[in-house]
Amino acid sequence: MSEREFESYLRLLSRFLKFSTEQREAVARELRGHMEERLEELLERGYTRDEATQLALDEFGDAAILANQFGRIGRRRRWIMRTTTATVTIAATILLVSFLMPERRALVPAPPFSMAAEQARKPAGDAPAPAVQPARRQTREITPGESEADKRVLEQMKIVLPTVDFAEGTGFAELVEWLRVQTKLSIDVNWPALALGNMERNTDTGGMSLRDVKAETVLEILLDKVSAAAGGVAALDWQVTDGVVRISTADQLKARTVVRVYDCQDLLRQAASPSTMPVDPQTSAAARAEDMENLIELIKNTVEPGSWAPDGTVGSISEYDGLLVVLHNWRAQHQIAGLLNDMRQAKAARNVEGAGAATRPAADRGAARRDQTVSRIYDVRDFAEGNSSQQALARLIRDQIEPGTWTPDGSTGTIDFWNDRLVVRHDETAHRRLLNMLDAIREIRGPSR
Amino acid sequence: MTFGRDLVRGSLDLMVLSALAEGPLYGYLIQKRIREASGNLVRLQAGTLYPLLHKLEANGAIESRWDNTGGRDRKWYELTSTGRRTLQDQAGQWHEYVNCIRRLLNPALEALEVAPQADPTTT
Numbered sequence: 001m002s003e004r005e006f007e008s009y010l011r012l013l014s015r016f017l018k019f020s021t022e023q024r025e026a027v028a029r030e031l032r033g034h035m036e037e038r039l040e041e042l043l044e045r046g047y048t049r050d051e052a053t054q055l056a057l058d059e060f061g062d063a064a065i066l067a068n069q070f071g072r073i074g075r076r077r078r079w080i081m082r083t084t085t086a087t088v089t090i091a092a093t094i095l096l097v098s099f100l101m102p103e104r105r106a107l108v109p110a111p112p113f114s115m116a117a118e119q120a121r122k123p124a125g126d127a128p129a130p131a132v133q134p135a136r137r138q139t140r141e142i143t144p145g146e147s148e149a150d151k152r153v154l155e156q157m158k159i160v161l162p163t164v165d166f167a168e169g170t171g172f173a174e175l176v177e178w179l180r181v182q183t184k185l186s187i188d189v190n191w192p193a194l195a196l197g198n199m200e201r202n203t204d205t206g207g208m209s210l211r212d213v214k215a216e217t218v219l220e221i222l223l224d225k226v227s228a229a230a231g232g233v234a235a236l237d238w239q240v241t242d243g244v245v246r247i248s249t250a251d252q253l254k255a256r257t258v259v260r261v262y263d264c265q266d267l268l269r270q271a272a273s274p275s276t277m278p279v280d281p282q283t284s285a286a287a288r289a290e291d292m293e294n295l296i297e298l299i300k301n302t303v304e305p306g307s308w309a310p311d312g313t314v315g316s317i318s319e320y321d322g323l324l325v326v327l328h329n330w331r332a333q334h335q336i337a338g339l340l341n342d343m344r345q346a347k348a349a350r351n352v353e354g355a356g357a358a359t360r361p362a363a364d365r366g367a368a369r370r371d372q373t374v375s376r377i378y379d380v381r382d383f384a385e386g387n388s389s390q391q392a393l394a395r396l397i398r399d400q401i402e403p404g405t406w407t408p409d410g411s412t413g414t415i416d417f418w419n420d421r422l423v424v425r426h427d428e429t430a431h432r433r434l435l436n437m438l439d440a441i442r443e444i445r446g447p448s449r
Numbered sequence: 450m451t452f453g454r455d456l457v458r459g460s461l462d463l464m465v466l467s468a469l470a471e472g473p474l475y476g477y478l479i480q481k482r483i484r485e486a487s488g489n490l491v492r493l494q495a496g497t498l499y500p501l502l503h504k505l506e507a508n509g510a511i512e513s514r515w516d517n518t519g520g521r522d523r524k525w526y527e528l529t530s531t532g533r534r535t536l537q538d539q540a541g542q543w544h545e546y547v548n549c550i551r552r553l554l555n556p557a558l559e560a561l562e563v564a565p566q567a568d569p570t571t572t
Contacts, residue, residue: 027499030476030524034495037477061496069500 002053006035016067062391146337149243156183157216164210172226173201183215190248197234239330260333265322267343292319298416302375302425304332339375346377376431378422390417402430466536473527
Protein backbone atom coordinates (compact mmCIF):
# COMPACT_ATOMS: atom_id res chain seq x y z
CA MET A 1 0.00 0.00 0.00
CA SER A 2 2.64 2.49 0.99
CA GLU A 3 4.93 1.27 -1.76
CA ARG A 4 2.30 2.27 -4.27
CA GLU A 5 2.08 5.78 -2.85
CA PHE A 6 5.82 6.14 -2.80
CA GLU A 7 6.05 4.91 -6.36
CA SER A 8 3.43 7.29 -7.67
CA TYR A 9 5.19 10.20 -5.96
CA LEU A 10 8.54 9.13 -7.35
CA ARG A 11 7.10 8.66 -10.80
CA LEU A 12 5.66 12.16 -10.68
CA LEU A 13 8.97 13.52 -9.47
CA SER A 14 10.82 11.70 -12.23
CA ARG A 15 8.58 13.24 -14.81
CA PHE A 16 9.46 16.69 -13.57
CA LEU A 17 13.17 16.17 -13.17
CA LYS A 18 15.24 17.58 -15.97
CA PHE A 19 17.78 14.80 -15.86
CA SER A 20 18.87 11.89 -17.97
CA THR A 21 16.94 8.67 -17.40
CA GLU A 22 19.87 7.26 -15.48
CA GLN A 23 20.07 10.23 -13.15
CA ARG A 24 16.32 10.22 -12.64
CA GLU A 25 16.38 6.58 -11.63
CA ALA A 26 19.26 7.24 -9.26
CA VAL A 27 17.34 10.02 -7.54
CA ALA A 28 14.26 7.85 -7.27
CA ARG A 29 16.32 5.01 -5.81
CA GLU A 30 17.88 7.26 -3.23
CA LEU A 31 14.64 8.86 -2.15
CA ARG A 32 12.82 5.54 -2.08
CA GLY A 33 15.40 4.24 0.37
CA HIS A 34 14.83 7.22 2.59
CA MET A 35 11.07 6.88 2.48
CA GLU A 36 11.25 3.22 3.40
CA GLU A 37 13.53 3.85 6.32
CA ARG A 38 11.37 6.69 7.54
CA LEU A 39 8.30 4.50 7.19
CA GLU A 40 9.87 1.81 9.36
CA GLU A 41 10.84 4.32 11.99
CA LEU A 42 7.36 5.80 12.16
CA LEU A 43 5.68 2.39 12.29
CA GLU A 44 7.90 1.51 15.22
CA ARG A 45 6.85 4.69 16.92
CA GLY A 46 3.25 3.58 16.69
CA TYR A 47 1.87 5.45 13.69
CA THR A 48 -0.59 3.65 11.46
CA ARG A 49 0.62 2.67 8.04
CA ASP A 50 -1.43 5.40 6.39
CA GLU A 51 -0.20 8.06 8.77
CA ALA A 52 3.38 6.94 8.42
CA THR A 53 3.15 6.92 4.61
CA GLN A 54 1.72 10.40 4.55
CA LEU A 55 4.34 11.72 6.94
CA ALA A 56 7.12 10.11 4.96
CA LEU A 57 5.85 11.80 1.81
CA ASP A 58 5.23 15.14 3.51
CA GLU A 59 8.86 15.33 4.35
CA PHE A 60 9.64 15.70 0.68
CA GLY A 61 7.02 18.25 -0.14
CA ASP A 62 5.42 18.89 -3.44
CA ALA A 63 6.99 16.85 -6.23
CA ALA A 64 7.20 19.72 -8.66
CA ILE A 65 8.79 22.04 -6.15
CA LEU A 66 11.25 19.35 -5.17
CA ALA A 67 12.15 18.73 -8.78
CA ASN A 68 12.65 22.45 -9.14
CA GLN A 69 15.12 22.37 -6.28
CA PHE A 70 17.07 19.63 -8.01
CA GLY A 71 16.65 21.35 -11.33
CA ARG A 72 18.60 24.35 -10.15
CA ILE A 73 21.74 22.28 -10.18
CA GLY A 74 20.90 20.42 -13.34
CA ARG A 75 20.52 23.68 -15.20
CA ARG A 76 24.12 24.65 -14.70
CA ARG A 77 25.29 21.35 -16.14
CA ARG A 78 22.82 21.55 -18.97
CA TRP A 79 23.83 25.08 -19.84
CA ILE A 80 27.25 23.75 -20.67
CA MET A 81 25.77 21.03 -22.84
CA ARG A 82 23.42 23.44 -24.54
CA THR A 83 26.06 25.91 -25.57
CA THR A 84 28.11 23.21 -27.24
CA THR A 85 25.14 21.99 -29.22
CA ALA A 86 23.75 25.44 -29.91
CA THR A 87 22.28 25.83 -33.37
CA VAL A 88 23.90 28.18 -35.82
CA THR A 89 20.68 30.14 -36.25
CA ILE A 90 20.65 31.27 -32.65
CA ALA A 91 24.22 32.45 -32.81
CA ALA A 92 23.57 34.16 -36.10
CA THR A 93 20.47 35.93 -34.85
CA ILE A 94 22.31 37.19 -31.82
CA LEU A 95 25.12 38.51 -33.97
CA LEU A 96 22.68 40.10 -36.35
CA VAL A 97 20.59 41.79 -33.70
CA SER A 98 23.57 42.97 -31.69
CA PHE A 99 24.84 44.63 -34.84
CA LEU A 100 21.67 46.61 -34.79
CA MET A 101 22.14 47.94 -31.30
CA PRO A 102 24.47 50.89 -31.42
CA GLU A 103 25.28 50.51 -27.74
CA ARG A 104 25.50 46.74 -28.07
CA ARG A 105 23.83 46.33 -24.76
CA ALA A 106 21.03 44.00 -25.64
CA LEU A 107 22.11 40.40 -26.04
CA VAL A 108 25.80 40.41 -25.42
CA PRO A 109 26.01 39.35 -21.80
CA ALA A 110 27.36 42.28 -19.85
CA PRO A 111 29.75 41.66 -16.98
CA PRO A 112 27.69 41.40 -13.82
CA PHE A 113 27.43 44.35 -11.46
CA SER A 114 28.28 47.05 -13.93
CA MET A 115 28.21 50.49 -12.40
CA ALA A 116 25.31 51.48 -14.61
CA ALA A 117 23.23 51.62 -11.44
CA GLU A 118 24.76 54.98 -10.70
CA GLN A 119 23.11 56.42 -13.76
CA ALA A 120 19.72 55.47 -12.44
CA ARG A 121 17.62 58.35 -11.33
CA LYS A 122 16.30 58.56 -7.78
CA PRO A 123 12.95 56.86 -7.24
CA ALA A 124 9.93 59.14 -7.27
CA GLY A 125 7.96 59.62 -4.12
CA ASP A 126 9.04 59.14 -0.54
CA ALA A 127 10.43 55.67 -0.90
CA PRO A 128 13.90 55.49 0.63
CA ALA A 129 16.58 55.01 -1.97
CA PRO A 130 16.69 51.21 -2.03
CA ALA A 131 19.92 49.29 -1.85
CA VAL A 132 19.55 48.34 -5.47
CA GLN A 133 21.47 45.36 -6.66
CA PRO A 134 23.65 46.90 -9.39
CA ALA A 135 22.18 46.33 -12.84
CA ARG A 136 23.58 43.66 -15.05
CA ARG A 137 22.59 45.59 -18.14
CA GLN A 138 22.31 49.26 -18.69
CA THR A 139 19.67 50.51 -16.30
CA ARG A 140 17.18 53.03 -17.49
CA GLU A 141 15.50 54.39 -14.43
CA ILE A 142 14.04 53.25 -11.16
CA THR A 143 10.29 53.59 -11.32
CA PRO A 144 7.87 52.96 -8.49
CA GLY A 145 5.76 50.10 -9.78
CA GLU A 146 4.24 51.05 -13.08
CA SER A 147 4.18 54.78 -13.73
CA GLU A 148 0.83 56.53 -13.87
CA ALA A 149 1.47 57.63 -17.44
CA ASP A 150 2.10 54.06 -18.55
CA LYS A 151 -0.96 52.81 -16.72
CA ARG A 152 -3.10 55.38 -18.49
CA VAL A 153 -1.72 54.34 -21.85
CA LEU A 154 -2.36 50.68 -21.09
CA GLU A 155 -5.94 51.53 -20.15
CA GLN A 156 -6.36 53.51 -23.33
CA MET A 157 -5.18 50.54 -25.35
CA LYS A 158 -8.17 48.66 -24.03
CA ILE A 159 -10.74 50.91 -25.63
CA VAL A 160 -13.10 49.08 -27.92
CA LEU A 161 -13.03 49.93 -31.60
CA PRO A 162 -16.38 49.26 -33.26
CA THR A 163 -15.12 48.56 -36.78
CA VAL A 164 -11.82 47.74 -38.33
CA ASP A 165 -12.12 47.45 -42.06
CA PHE A 166 -9.07 47.40 -44.25
CA ALA A 167 -8.63 45.75 -47.60
CA GLU A 168 -5.77 43.50 -48.59
CA GLY A 169 -2.80 45.54 -49.64
CA THR A 170 -3.04 47.95 -46.73
CA GLY A 171 0.47 48.65 -45.52
CA PHE A 172 1.78 48.27 -42.00
CA ALA A 173 2.50 51.96 -41.47
CA GLU A 174 -0.98 52.89 -42.62
CA LEU A 175 -2.61 50.69 -39.99
CA VAL A 176 -0.30 51.99 -37.28
CA GLU A 177 -1.28 55.54 -38.25
CA TRP A 178 -4.92 54.59 -38.07
CA LEU A 179 -4.39 53.18 -34.56
CA ARG A 180 -2.67 56.40 -33.53
CA VAL A 181 -5.70 58.36 -34.54
CA GLN A 182 -8.17 55.97 -32.93
CA THR A 183 -6.39 55.73 -29.59
CA LYS A 184 -4.91 59.24 -29.58
CA LEU A 185 -1.71 57.70 -28.30
CA SER A 186 1.90 58.11 -29.27
CA ILE A 187 2.98 55.00 -31.10
CA ASP A 188 6.57 54.57 -32.13
CA VAL A 189 7.81 51.84 -34.43
CA ASN A 190 11.43 50.77 -34.41
CA TRP A 191 11.74 50.53 -38.20
CA PRO A 192 15.45 49.67 -38.27
CA ALA A 193 14.90 46.70 -36.00
CA LEU A 194 11.99 45.59 -38.12
CA ALA A 195 13.96 45.96 -41.33
CA LEU A 196 16.18 43.15 -40.21
CA GLY A 197 13.19 40.85 -40.14
CA ASN A 198 12.12 41.98 -43.60
CA MET A 199 9.39 44.19 -42.27
CA GLU A 200 8.88 47.76 -43.34
CA ARG A 201 6.34 50.49 -43.80
CA ASN A 202 4.81 48.98 -46.92
CA THR A 203 4.62 45.40 -45.72
CA ASP A 204 1.23 44.08 -46.71
CA THR A 205 -0.88 43.41 -43.65
CA GLY A 206 -3.30 41.34 -45.70
CA GLY A 207 -6.16 43.59 -44.62
CA MET A 208 -8.33 43.27 -41.53
CA SER A 209 -12.01 43.00 -40.94
CA LEU A 210 -13.05 43.03 -37.29
CA ARG A 211 -15.88 44.29 -35.11
CA ASP A 212 -15.86 45.50 -31.54
CA VAL A 213 -12.30 44.72 -30.63
CA LYS A 214 -9.97 46.32 -28.16
CA ALA A 215 -7.22 48.44 -29.61
CA GLU A 216 -4.58 46.23 -28.07
CA THR A 217 -6.13 43.18 -29.73
CA VAL A 218 -6.07 44.92 -33.08
CA LEU A 219 -2.44 45.76 -32.54
CA GLU A 220 -1.54 42.22 -31.61
CA ILE A 221 -3.33 40.75 -34.60
CA LEU A 222 -1.65 43.34 -36.79
CA LEU A 223 1.79 42.44 -35.46
CA ASP A 224 1.15 38.74 -35.99
CA LYS A 225 0.07 39.33 -39.59
CA VAL A 226 3.00 41.53 -40.41
CA SER A 227 5.44 39.10 -38.93
CA ALA A 228 3.87 36.24 -40.86
CA ALA A 229 3.80 38.25 -44.07
CA ALA A 230 7.52 38.77 -43.75
CA GLY A 231 8.18 35.07 -43.43
CA GLY A 232 7.97 34.80 -39.66
CA VAL A 233 11.66 35.47 -39.17
CA ALA A 234 11.14 37.73 -36.20
CA ALA A 235 8.14 37.98 -33.92
CA LEU A 236 6.87 41.46 -33.16
CA ASP A 237 5.71 42.78 -29.86
CA TRP A 238 4.71 45.98 -28.16
CA GLN A 239 5.23 47.61 -24.81
CA VAL A 240 4.61 50.89 -23.07
CA THR A 241 7.46 52.95 -21.73
CA ASP A 242 7.46 56.62 -20.84
CA GLY A 243 3.89 56.92 -21.94
CA VAL A 244 4.65 55.78 -25.48
CA VAL A 245 3.55 52.59 -27.18
CA ARG A 246 6.63 51.04 -28.69
CA ILE A 247 6.57 48.47 -31.43
CA SER A 248 9.64 46.41 -32.18
CA THR A 249 10.86 42.85 -32.50
CA ALA A 250 10.07 40.65 -29.53
CA ASP A 251 13.74 39.92 -29.01
CA GLN A 252 14.71 43.53 -28.89
CA LEU A 253 11.98 44.43 -26.44
CA LYS A 254 12.75 41.49 -24.22
CA ALA A 255 16.38 42.47 -24.01
CA ARG A 256 15.77 45.90 -22.56
CA THR A 257 15.68 45.73 -18.80
CA VAL A 258 14.46 48.24 -16.32
CA VAL A 259 14.55 48.48 -12.55
CA ARG A 260 11.24 48.87 -10.78
CA VAL A 261 10.38 49.17 -7.13
CA TYR A 262 7.17 47.66 -5.76
CA ASP A 263 5.82 48.41 -2.35
CA CYS A 264 4.71 45.09 -0.91
CA GLN A 265 4.18 46.02 2.71
CA ASP A 266 0.46 45.62 2.40
CA LEU A 267 0.82 42.09 1.09
CA LEU A 268 2.84 40.78 4.00
CA ARG A 269 1.22 39.35 7.05
CA GLN A 270 0.45 42.24 9.33
CA ALA A 271 0.12 42.24 13.04
CA ALA A 272 -3.38 41.42 14.21
CA SER A 273 -5.94 44.21 13.86
CA PRO A 274 -5.39 47.11 16.24
CA SER A 275 -8.26 46.03 18.44
CA THR A 276 -6.49 42.84 19.48
CA MET A 277 -3.32 42.41 21.46
CA PRO A 278 -0.24 43.56 19.60
CA VAL A 279 1.62 40.59 18.20
CA ASP A 280 5.10 39.86 19.43
CA PRO A 281 7.26 42.06 17.13
CA GLN A 282 9.86 39.36 16.72
CA THR A 283 7.32 36.87 15.45
CA SER A 284 5.62 39.28 13.13
CA ALA A 285 8.94 40.46 11.73
CA ALA A 286 9.94 36.87 11.13
CA ALA A 287 6.56 36.14 9.58
CA ARG A 288 6.87 39.12 7.28
CA ALA A 289 10.38 38.15 6.30
CA GLU A 290 9.17 34.68 5.48
CA ASP A 291 6.28 36.09 3.48
CA MET A 292 8.67 38.26 1.54
CA GLU A 293 10.84 35.26 0.82
CA ASN A 294 7.84 33.27 -0.34
CA LEU A 295 6.65 36.15 -2.45
CA ILE A 296 9.99 36.40 -4.19
CA GLU A 297 10.02 32.65 -4.77
CA LEU A 298 6.52 32.86 -6.16
CA ILE A 299 7.42 35.64 -8.57
CA LYS A 300 10.45 33.76 -9.77
CA ASN A 301 8.37 30.69 -10.47
CA THR A 302 5.43 32.36 -12.18
CA VAL A 303 6.95 35.28 -14.07
CA GLU A 304 9.46 34.41 -16.79
CA PRO A 305 10.71 31.41 -14.87
CA GLY A 306 14.30 30.48 -15.48
CA SER A 307 15.32 34.03 -16.22
CA TRP A 308 16.10 35.03 -12.65
CA ALA A 309 19.54 35.20 -11.11
CA PRO A 310 21.43 33.20 -10.07
CA ASP A 311 20.33 30.60 -12.59
CA GLY A 312 19.08 32.95 -15.28
CA THR A 313 20.81 35.94 -16.72
CA VAL A 314 18.06 38.39 -17.45
CA GLY A 315 16.49 39.47 -14.22
CA SER A 316 17.13 39.79 -10.54
CA ILE A 317 14.94 40.53 -7.56
CA SER A 318 15.82 41.79 -4.12
CA GLU A 319 14.03 42.93 -1.05
CA TYR A 320 14.62 46.09 0.85
CA ASP A 321 12.54 47.03 3.84
CA GLY A 322 9.28 45.73 2.47
CA LEU A 323 10.06 47.00 -1.00
CA LEU A 324 10.63 44.66 -3.87
CA VAL A 325 13.33 45.83 -6.23
CA VAL A 326 13.17 44.10 -9.56
CA LEU A 327 15.41 44.25 -12.59
CA HIS A 328 13.82 42.73 -15.67
CA ASN A 329 12.32 43.51 -19.02
CA TRP A 330 9.10 45.37 -19.43
CA ARG A 331 6.97 42.32 -20.00
CA ALA A 332 8.06 40.66 -16.77
CA GLN A 333 7.60 43.90 -14.85
CA HIS A 334 4.13 44.21 -16.28
CA GLN A 335 3.27 40.67 -15.23
CA ILE A 336 4.60 41.32 -11.75
CA ALA A 337 2.57 44.47 -11.41
CA GLY A 338 -0.48 42.49 -12.48
CA LEU A 339 0.27 39.63 -10.10
CA LEU A 340 0.75 41.93 -7.13
CA ASN A 341 -2.46 43.68 -8.03
CA ASP A 342 -4.36 40.40 -8.15
CA MET A 343 -2.97 39.54 -4.74
CA ARG A 344 -4.14 42.85 -3.38
CA GLN A 345 -7.60 42.23 -4.73
CA ALA A 346 -7.61 38.75 -3.27
CA LYS A 347 -6.57 40.12 0.08
CA ALA A 348 -9.23 42.80 -0.03
CA ALA A 349 -11.86 40.26 -1.05
CA ARG A 350 -10.84 38.09 1.86
CA ASN A 351 -11.29 40.92 4.31
CA VAL A 352 -14.72 41.71 2.96
CA GLU A 353 -16.24 38.34 2.11
CA GLY A 354 -14.27 36.06 4.34
CA ALA A 355 -12.90 32.73 3.24
CA GLY A 356 -14.67 30.54 0.76
CA ALA A 357 -14.85 32.81 -2.23
CA ALA A 358 -12.56 32.11 -5.14
CA THR A 359 -11.20 35.29 -6.67
CA ARG A 360 -13.04 35.83 -9.87
CA PRO A 361 -10.34 35.89 -12.53
CA ALA A 362 -9.17 39.37 -13.41
CA ALA A 363 -9.51 40.51 -17.00
CA ASP A 364 -6.79 39.17 -19.19
CA ARG A 365 -3.81 41.45 -19.41
CA GLY A 366 -2.17 42.12 -22.71
CA ALA A 367 1.17 41.10 -21.29
CA ALA A 368 0.14 37.47 -21.00
CA ARG A 369 -0.82 37.17 -24.64
CA ARG A 370 2.56 36.22 -25.95
CA ASP A 371 2.78 33.01 -23.93
CA GLN A 372 -0.95 32.66 -23.74
CA THR A 373 -0.60 32.05 -19.98
CA VAL A 374 -1.80 34.16 -17.13
CA SER A 375 -1.45 33.98 -13.37
CA ARG A 376 -4.54 33.82 -11.21
CA ILE A 377 -5.13 33.54 -7.51
CA TYR A 378 -7.71 31.25 -5.97
CA ASP A 379 -8.80 31.30 -2.37
CA VAL A 380 -9.06 27.65 -1.44
CA ARG A 381 -8.70 27.92 2.27
CA ASP A 382 -12.16 26.53 2.81
CA PHE A 383 -11.02 23.10 1.74
CA ALA A 384 -7.28 23.14 1.51
CA GLU A 385 -5.54 24.62 4.46
CA GLY A 386 -2.24 23.38 5.73
CA ASN A 387 0.69 21.92 3.92
CA SER A 388 -0.45 18.38 3.19
CA SER A 389 -3.92 19.26 1.92
CA GLN A 390 -2.37 21.98 -0.20
CA GLN A 391 0.03 19.50 -1.68
CA ALA A 392 -2.78 17.04 -2.23
CA LEU A 393 -4.71 19.73 -4.07
CA ALA A 394 -1.66 20.59 -6.14
CA ARG A 395 -1.25 16.92 -7.06
CA LEU A 396 -4.91 16.72 -7.96
CA ILE A 397 -4.72 19.76 -10.19
CA ARG A 398 -1.66 18.47 -11.98
CA ASP A 399 -3.30 15.12 -12.64
CA GLN A 400 -6.71 16.41 -13.65
CA ILE A 401 -6.19 19.74 -15.39
CA GLU A 402 -4.21 19.55 -18.62
CA PRO A 403 -2.01 16.75 -17.26
CA GLY A 404 1.53 16.76 -18.47
CA THR A 405 1.69 20.51 -18.88
CA TRP A 406 2.80 21.32 -15.36
CA THR A 407 6.49 21.64 -14.86
CA PRO A 408 8.71 22.98 -12.13
CA ASP A 409 10.36 25.44 -14.40
CA GLY A 410 6.96 26.37 -15.72
CA SER A 411 7.30 26.00 -19.44
CA THR A 412 3.56 25.77 -19.44
CA GLY A 413 2.04 25.94 -16.00
CA THR A 414 3.00 26.37 -12.38
CA ILE A 415 1.26 25.98 -9.06
CA ASP A 416 2.28 27.77 -5.91
CA PHE A 417 0.79 28.47 -2.57
CA TRP A 418 1.21 31.93 -1.21
CA ASN A 419 -0.15 32.93 2.12
CA ASP A 420 -2.45 29.92 1.85
CA ARG A 421 -3.82 31.14 -1.45
CA LEU A 422 -3.47 29.04 -4.58
CA VAL A 423 -1.59 30.82 -7.33
CA VAL A 424 -1.73 29.21 -10.72
CA ARG A 425 -0.15 30.20 -14.01
CA HIS A 426 -1.55 28.57 -17.11
CA ASP A 427 -3.57 29.33 -20.19
CA GLU A 428 -7.21 30.37 -20.16
CA THR A 429 -8.50 26.89 -20.83
CA ALA A 430 -6.75 25.46 -17.83
CA HIS A 431 -8.00 28.23 -15.59
CA ARG A 432 -11.55 27.69 -16.76
CA ARG A 433 -11.27 23.98 -16.06
CA LEU A 434 -9.67 24.64 -12.72
CA LEU A 435 -12.41 27.01 -11.69
CA ASN A 436 -15.01 24.42 -12.62
CA MET A 437 -13.19 21.79 -10.66
CA LEU A 438 -12.92 24.01 -7.59
CA ASP A 439 -16.60 24.86 -7.81
CA ALA A 440 -17.44 21.18 -8.13
CA ILE A 441 -15.36 20.33 -5.08
CA ARG A 442 -17.16 22.98 -3.08
CA GLU A 443 -20.54 21.74 -4.21
CA ILE A 444 -19.74 18.19 -3.25
CA ARG A 445 -18.40 19.16 0.12
CA GLY A 446 -21.35 21.35 0.84
CA PRO A 447 -21.26 24.68 2.62
CA SER A 448 -18.46 24.40 5.14
CA ARG A 449 -18.21 27.98 6.34
CA MET B 450 12.88 27.03 20.45
CA THR B 451 13.81 26.20 16.91
CA PHE B 452 15.93 28.56 14.93
CA GLY B 453 14.64 31.08 12.40
CA ARG B 454 14.73 30.05 8.80
CA ASP B 455 17.22 32.70 7.79
CA LEU B 456 19.71 31.59 10.38
CA VAL B 457 19.49 27.98 9.35
CA ARG B 458 19.50 28.63 5.61
CA GLY B 459 22.88 30.30 5.67
CA SER B 460 24.60 27.35 7.26
CA LEU B 461 22.97 24.32 5.66
CA ASP B 462 26.04 23.51 3.61
CA LEU B 463 28.21 23.71 6.67
CA MET B 464 25.89 21.46 8.65
CA VAL B 465 25.89 18.76 6.03
CA LEU B 466 29.63 18.90 5.55
CA SER B 467 30.27 18.72 9.26
CA ALA B 468 27.93 15.75 9.56
CA LEU B 469 30.26 13.95 7.18
CA ALA B 470 33.43 14.99 8.98
CA GLU B 471 33.77 11.74 10.86
CA GLY B 472 33.08 9.43 7.97
CA PRO B 473 30.69 8.56 5.19
CA LEU B 474 26.93 8.57 5.73
CA TYR B 475 23.86 8.24 3.56
CA GLY B 476 21.06 10.77 3.38
CA TYR B 477 18.83 9.39 6.10
CA LEU B 478 21.73 9.14 8.53
CA ILE B 479 22.97 12.62 7.69
CA GLN B 480 19.57 13.96 8.59
CA LYS B 481 19.59 11.96 11.80
CA ARG B 482 23.10 13.07 12.71
CA ILE B 483 22.22 16.74 12.28
CA ARG B 484 19.07 16.35 14.31
CA GLU B 485 20.84 14.61 17.16
CA ALA B 486 23.95 16.78 17.16
CA SER B 487 21.80 19.89 17.33
CA GLY B 488 19.82 18.57 20.28
CA ASN B 489 16.77 18.21 18.06
CA LEU B 490 16.81 21.92 17.25
CA VAL B 491 17.65 21.57 13.58
CA ARG B 492 15.28 19.32 11.72
CA LEU B 493 16.37 19.28 8.13
CA GLN B 494 13.56 18.18 5.83
CA ALA B 495 14.31 15.53 3.26
CA GLY B 496 13.02 17.85 0.57
CA THR B 497 15.79 20.27 1.50
CA LEU B 498 18.51 17.73 2.21
CA TYR B 499 18.61 15.75 -1.00
CA PRO B 500 18.79 18.65 -3.46
CA LEU B 501 21.49 20.06 -1.19
CA LEU B 502 23.47 16.82 -1.30
CA HIS B 503 23.25 16.82 -5.07
CA LYS B 504 24.41 20.40 -5.20
CA LEU B 505 27.36 19.70 -2.94
CA GLU B 506 28.29 16.74 -5.08
CA ALA B 507 28.03 18.82 -8.23
CA ASN B 508 30.35 21.37 -6.65
CA GLY B 509 32.89 18.72 -5.74
CA ALA B 510 32.66 19.09 -1.97
CA ILE B 511 31.41 15.54 -1.50
CA GLU B 512 31.42 12.35 -3.54
CA SER B 513 29.03 9.45 -3.53
CA ARG B 514 29.06 5.71 -3.91
CA TRP B 515 26.25 3.18 -4.03
CA ASP B 516 26.19 0.26 -1.68
CA ASN B 517 23.77 -2.65 -1.81
CA THR B 518 24.83 -4.65 1.21
CA GLY B 519 22.09 -5.63 3.58
CA GLY B 520 19.62 -5.80 0.71
CA ARG B 521 19.08 -2.06 0.72
CA ASP B 522 20.31 0.29 -1.98
CA ARG B 523 21.96 3.21 -0.31
CA LYS B 524 23.89 6.19 -1.62
CA TRP B 525 26.76 6.95 0.71
CA TYR B 526 28.42 10.37 0.72
CA GLU B 527 31.81 11.38 1.97
CA LEU B 528 33.89 14.53 2.01
CA THR B 529 36.38 15.12 -0.76
CA SER B 530 39.64 16.86 0.03
CA THR B 531 38.10 20.03 -1.32
CA GLY B 532 35.11 19.49 0.90
CA ARG B 533 37.28 18.96 3.93
CA ARG B 534 39.15 22.15 3.23
CA THR B 535 35.91 24.04 2.75
CA LEU B 536 34.60 22.67 6.01
CA GLN B 537 37.69 23.74 7.93
CA ASP B 538 37.56 27.17 6.33
CA GLN B 539 33.91 27.75 6.98
CA ALA B 540 33.98 26.32 10.48
CA GLY B 541 36.79 28.70 11.35
CA GLN B 542 34.88 31.62 9.92
CA TRP B 543 31.76 30.65 11.79
CA HIS B 544 33.61 30.47 15.06
CA GLU B 545 34.97 33.96 14.55
CA TYR B 546 31.55 35.15 13.52
CA VAL B 547 29.82 33.74 16.56
CA ASN B 548 32.38 35.31 18.91
CA CYS B 549 32.02 38.61 17.15
CA ILE B 550 28.25 38.58 17.42
CA ARG B 551 28.41 37.54 21.03
CA ARG B 552 30.70 40.46 21.81
CA LEU B 553 28.27 42.79 20.11
CA LEU B 554 25.26 41.29 21.79
CA ASN B 555 26.47 41.13 25.37
CA PRO B 556 25.99 44.80 26.23
CA ALA B 557 22.61 44.76 24.51
CA LEU B 558 21.59 41.64 26.37
CA GLU B 559 22.59 43.17 29.66
CA ALA B 560 20.64 46.28 28.90
CA LEU B 561 17.56 44.20 28.22
CA GLU B 562 18.21 42.12 31.31
CA VAL B 563 17.96 38.93 29.28
CA ALA B 564 20.14 36.06 30.35
CA PRO B 565 22.31 34.97 27.43
CA GLN B 566 21.56 31.43 26.19
CA ALA B 567 23.95 28.67 27.04
CA ASP B 568 26.96 28.82 24.79
CA PRO B 569 26.06 26.70 21.78
CA THR B 570 29.61 26.46 20.56
CA THR B 571 31.03 24.54 23.47
CA THR B 572 31.09 20.85 22.72
